[in-house]
Amino acid sequence: MADDAILAHGLTKNYGKLVAVDHVEMAVPRGSRFGLLGPNGAGKTTIIKMLTGLAPITEGTASVAGYDVARDPMNVKKRVGWVAAEVILDDDLSGWENLWLQAQLQRLSDWKGRAQQLLEYFELADRKKDKVGTYSTGMRKKMEIALALLHQPEVIFMDEPTIGLDPNVRRMLWGLITGVNREFDVTILLTSHYIEEADALCDRVAIIDHGKFVATGTPAELKSRVKADFVELETSEAVTEERLAAIAGVSNVRSQGNTWILRVSSAEEVLPRLFHALKTDGIRRINVEKPSLESVFIDITGKRLDQGSGDVQDYRKFYMNLRRARQ
């Protein structure tokens, strides 16, 4: 379809025995902002690597900006921009020199006017002669977006665009990302493990876990799917699953040690009963999750998104496997 900036069928990536991305179906309309939401190690970055031609596709097909990624990677690369999670610039070169290099790599001839205007747009013009190593984090991030826009890409891939940034810079970037999407007429695919970010920035979100898309839709659609609240509860050891399940309004109980996740019809109604039932036992901590992308994730995977793949051990193992498989 010509109207889709990104199209993927059965997109799969294996690193040895490890399936990093598992038969993903994806259609991103031109001009939209599409988010891949999932914990670290879910396969988000691997999807970007395949779509930009950095990593070969194990199975399935993908096209970006109308070109097949596997068959015609050079034409894809002329039409995509990339903003890395870790901010990748040449720190020894000035802002202007970084733009110059990007222009050479993208084979542009008449780029200086646009480069200057981009610097002005991102309020970097007065620092363009300074080495980018001396820029603040926010400036470096802006510089990266300017580089990504220089060759008029049709699609920009942003990998965890605000990871590790303080809240002010994050807000500033959210404004910039929506602005860039509108004013430069560019499709944006971003990955995030921040619920609020996907909610605030994306027209459509795919929730990804262990390399699979577990749900796709607009943030509103996804939220309306979960017609329940979640109560997260940390208790003393005396509490059993049976006692929690017996409370009226609790439809599902999942546990991780002394932490329980209860799916309830309405938190407002269930909480008083819960307190009553457990009043002699210690409730150490309680947290209510109203319908949100987080609760969608909890509903589907049975765990919180910001906890990664459940426990840290699991997570390390995944990365170790991944690294080993790549060597």
Place this chain on the structure above:
Amino acid sequence: MSTQNATGGLAFPVESVERTELRGGQFQAFYGLLARELIKTFRNPFVIVITLVQPFMWLAFFGGLLSQLPTGELDTFLLHAPPGTSYLSFLLPGVLSTGMLSIGMFGSMSTIQDKRFGFMKRILITPTSKATVYLAKAIGSAVRGLVQIPVMLVAGIAFGVHLQGTPLMWAAWILGLVFLGTGFSAFFLAVTASSTDWQTPGVVSNFITMPLMFASGAMFPSSIYPGWMKDIAAVNPVGYSAQLSRSVLTYGQFTGSDLTYLGYLALFAFVMILAGTVVAAKYLKAE
């Protein structure tokens, strides 16, 4: 081009850009990457100072020590040399040649740095081929290493070496060194193309430098070598470059065999670049 704001407000006008879709599209990327290597290298004052000082130290320590040998010993040592030839003037062309051995180390280290800091991904998400990246690194590394030629020559003159040869002969031996440096740089970068380990360039450098330096006739006349070392010297391009340079600089001559040496060096550079490009296109890693 001015883009339209969705809200109908005043949009920010940004020019559109033209693409140079010449046949040599990769050439522009090559030029950009090569210029980046050189800018980064020579912007560092420390690098410049060390590059300039090191040859002086080499000649001062090594040459100074060996020139203390009794004159009779030296004459037997420097076979066929015109009377009055100092060990320094014998050594200088050799040191210039062995200096090309580890020339690829700079490019190799900068390649590994680009992989580690993710910059290689930035490069490879543009329509730039791996072969282009490899060639820019290899040539950049060679150019950087070739800077030592004029520095060495000045150092040699400062230590009292009388340089022989006509301008044409000079062009020939310098060309030989360029071939040698390019060949080793290409070899070095191909060998380390898939590596992401900081230690690799140093290890590879040590591994190739020692045997090829001693089995080259660059530092001692190859006539004194044992048989097996002569066999290595017979295929070692460093030796051919040393002989060619010595012919011109020390003896002021350019013979038919010197022409053969030059041809051998050109072939060496060509084969290394060709093989390296093939290897790098397959094995150069993004991270």
